[in-house]
Amino acid sequence: MPLDRFGRNINYLRISLTDKCNLRCVYCMPEDMTFRPRAELLQDDEIYRLVHIFTELGFHKFRLTGGEPTVRANFVEIVRRIAGTPGVRTVAMTTNGLLLDKLARPLVEAGLQRVNISIDTLNPEKFKKLTRWGNVEDVWRGIHAAEEAGLGIKLNAVVVRGYNDSEDVVDLARLTLYQPWQVRFIEMMPFGDVADFQQAGVVPEEELRATISAALGPLTMENGGRLDGEARLFRLEEGLGTLGFISSVTQPFCAGCSRARLTADGRLRLCLLRENEVDLMEPLRNGASDEELQKLITDGIWWKPWGHGLARNVVPKNRVMSEIGG
Numbered sequence: 001m002p003l004d005r006f007g008r009n010i011n012y013l014r015i016s017l018t019d020k021c022n023l024r025c026v027y028c029m030p031e032d033m034t035f036r037p038r039a040e041l042l043q044d045d046e047i048y049r050l051v052h053i054f055t056e057l058g059f060h061k062f063r064l065t066g067g068e069p070t071v072r073a074n075f076v077e078i079v080r081r082i083a084g085t086p087g088v089r090t091v092a093m094t095t096n097g098l099l100l101d102k103l104a105r106p107l108v109e110a111g112l113q114r115v116n117i118s119i120d121t122l123n124p125e126k127f128k129k130l131t132r133w134g135n136v137e138d139v140w141r142g143i144h145a146a147e148e149a150g151l152g153i154k155l156n157a158v159v160v161r162g163y164n165d166s167e168d169v170v171d172l173a174r175l176t177l178y179q180p181w182q183v184r185f186i187e188m189m190p191f192g193d194v195a196d197f198q199q200a201g202v203v204p205e206e207e208l209r210a211t212i213s214a215a216l217g218p219l220t221m222e223n224g225g226r227l228d229g230e231a232r233l234f235r236l237e238e239g240l241g242t243l244g245f246i247s248s249v250t251q252p253f254c255a256g257c258s259r260a261r262l263t264a265d266g267r268l269r270l271c272l273l274r275e276n277e278v279d280l281m282e283p284l285r286n287g288a289s290d291e292e293l294q295k296l297i298t299d300g301i302w303w304k305p306w307g308h309g310l311a312r313n314v315v316p317k318n319r320v321m322s323e324i325g326g
């Protein structure tokens with residue numbers, strides 16, 4: 001199992017299948033975002049080969065993301081091939097949910113187990129403003145389709161001051177009173193040209209918890225305070241579901257990080273919030289052997305940065321979020 005120099009076991013790979021998206025969330029990418037030509041993205045066979053190489057190294061959990069993973073051509077087949085790779089135990093996806101209505105069932109049949117669906121507000125006008133043109137009803141259809149298909153569901157909301165930081169948060173939290181879902185609130189992180197907007201709009205976890213408790217009652221800590229992945233969990237009194245807080249900005253969880261990321265253009269990204277990357281695409285396309293690629297991966301992981309530098313205003317500039325996948 002790959003270890004980094006701080007003794008962290010890295011066994012979870014998030015794969016960005018495409019930088020493209022059918023939305024343009026204000027906190028994720030600029031409206032006039034230009035996307036990479038298809039030839040610059042990992043092709044299906046290249047993804048399958050890398051997944052095999054990562055499993056040989058001991059990676060067993062894979063999350064498909066983007067951009068929007070469901071807009072990738074051949075998506076269901078990609079899930080099927082990854083889920084069928086020996087050594088793969090979990091295949092999950094992060095999605096905006098717009099296409100889940102049609103895809104949820106075929107994805108489950110292909111081996112997808114879990115889905116995180118992004119929904120930042122239940123208010124249709126605000127949803128449109130945050131996503132620049134999205135329709136929240138489409139996301140709801142996707143959530144119901146995912147549930148009917150038997151997928152494990154978590155909902156993700158990025159909170160942006162002035163957009164969805166008050167009653168929207170309360171409305172989302174209220175869902176956990178009668179749904180067994182985990183609703184997770186994510187502190188906005190800064191990237192590239194969007195960083196000024198993101199830093200000005202971040203809403204800290206403490207403030208969110210205070211807003212929710214004032215409206216819905218006390219929150220009880222779950223899981224003995226241990227993180228569930230990257231989320232700190234709480235429950236409302238008599239709530240069927242839980243509330244998760246992913247507070248990478250104000251309360252980073254770098255000590256427990258087990259993640260690496262593969263960008264759609266074939267770079268191994270060692271930390272979401274650091275620019276360090278290892279190019280796997282070029283050697284892959286120039287005939288590198290599996291052993292050579294494994295060595296590039298294990299050497300890169302050894303040098304995985306400890307944590308981010310946001311407190312010292314070190315912001316990753318080389319990519320925006322949609323190019324990394326979250």
Ligand code: SAM
Nearest residue numbers: 028066067068094095096118156188189321326
């Ligand atoms: N398109 C899919 C979606 O929106 O769920 C998957 C890709 S998206 C980049 C992955 C996750 O990152 C989503 O939950 C999204 O809300 C979140 N995200 C995007 N930009 C972010 C930012 N600047 N800070 C924190 N989370 C962000």
Ligand code: SF4
Nearest residue numbers: 021024025028067096
């Ligand atoms: Fe697209 Fe997801 Fe980024 Fe929104 S957060 S623009 S849905 S990639």
